[in-house]
Amino acid sequence: MTIRKAAKKDMPKIMDLLMQIHDLHAEVRPDIFVPGIPKYSPEEVEVIMEKESSPIFVAADEKDEVLGYAFCIVKNNEGGVSLTDIKTMFIDDLCVDEKCRGRGIGKELVDYVVEAAKEYGCYNLTLNVWNLNDSAIRFYEKCGMKPMKTVMEKKL
Numbered sequence: 001m002t003i004r005k006a007a008k009k010d011m012p013k014i015m016d017l018l019m020q021i022h023d024l025h026a027e028v029r030p031d032i033f034v035p036g037i038p039k040y041s042p043e044e045v046e047v048i049m050e051k052e053s054s055p056i057f058v059a060a061d062e063k064d065e066v067l068g069y070a071f072c073i074v075k076n077n078e079g080g081v082s083l084t085d086i087k088t089m090f091i092d093d094l095c096v097d098e099k100c101r102g103r104g105i106g107k108e109l110v111d112y113v114v115e116a117a118k119e120y121g122c123y124n125l126t127l128n129v130w131n132l133n134d135s136a137i138r139f140y141e142k143c144g145m146k147p148m149k150t151v152m153e154k155k156l
Contacts, residue, residue: 003112006056013066021095028132068096089117091127110143
């Protein structure tokens with residue numbers, strides 16, 4: 001398996017994976033996620049792919065078939081007077097094909113993103129995970145991530 005930056009030829013599989021992860025989110029939070037509509041359109045993915053500040057990394061098998069991806073965003077956190085100015089690599093979306101889960105592909109993607117974040121000069125790696133997605137929380141904890149803050153809600 002190799003991990004590389006996504007290319008336009010990867011679009012069909014990326015769109016399939018975007019739908020897979022969206023369906024999972026819609027299952028966990030149907031009150032927030034509209035079924036059948038992925039987070040990004042193909043046109044939006046192409047724009048994201050072209051920006052240096054938003055790399056998409058894909059894990060591909062020996063036939064160069066995409067098995068998973070990590071959408072990332074490099075953010076400059078300008079803290080104002082009370083927070084330090086740091087650069088962060090944010091994992092906006094991560095998905096491994098449901099047929100390939102449990103084989104260490106997600107861990108390899110996260111490890112690759114950690115190294116990429118270091119190359120970008122980032123202070124940390126962050127992401128959001130839905131509290132009801134227990135398997136994702138356990139996965140990220142196994143990757144060495146810890147809660148940074150909690151967003152609270154009260155449904156009205």
